[in-house]
Amino acid sequence: MPNLSPEFLALGFIAYVVFLFSTTCHEAAHALVAKIGGDETASTGGQVTLNPVPHIQRNPWGMVIIPILMLVVNRSIIGWASAPYDPHWERRHPHRAAWMALAGPAANYTLMLIAVILLRMGWHQGWLHHDSFAENLIGTMFSLNLLLGTFNLLPVTPLDGSTAIMLFMGESHAQRYLDWLRGNSYGILGLVLAVFVFRYIYDPIETLARDFLLWSHF
DSSP: OOOOOHHHHHHHHHHHHHHHHHHHHHHHHHHHHHHHTTOOHHHHTTOSSSOHHHHHHHOHIIIIIHHHHHHHHHSSOOOOOOOOOOHHHHHHOHHHHHHHHHHHHHHHHHHHHHHHHHHHHHHHHTOSOTTOHHHHHHHHHHHHHHHHHHHHTSSSTTSTHHHHGGGGSOHHHHHHHHHHHHTSOOHHHHHHHHHHHHHHHHHHHHHHHIIIIIISOO
16 A cells, blocks of 8 residues: 655645646547547547536546546556547548547647746745645646657557658548558557667657756756
């Protein structure tokens, strides 16, 4: 049984709140860009919203149960969510679908940059104190959104990067690629591969992001 100290509970609360908000923004961005591109499937389902409830109702295990369980057992947060889309729309408009896929990681990187601004301003102005609740909250928003955005950009199914790469293909080539991508059952294999590769590439990415965005002088 983990030590449920007040510090652990506070940090776990911060991590879960940031995860819930960040994941909601990620999925809402998918839904909004799909609606702009002509697919109202997610919009009709009420997912063009920053209210986490519709996203939780769609994925209660990935949004609530597993993240909280992992925090308590493993002191790390793992979860998932999804926004529905029309596969026929995706095949008719592969480039629009690619922009829809990119919208999720873009939302995460936007939240990360907001966190950078708040951290640097807070440190410079002196109102953000070391290891305070506010610093931990904003720091978690930085680190978690950097991780979510980067992980989802890996070009393996079922991650967003596997659809986003269609931006670099001609339309007919993208449609053939979609036929292959949606016609196989490599989702679990793709996730295992993504987790394995991510272990090796993320540390230098995180170090570079922290050094440049948080500690450099500009």
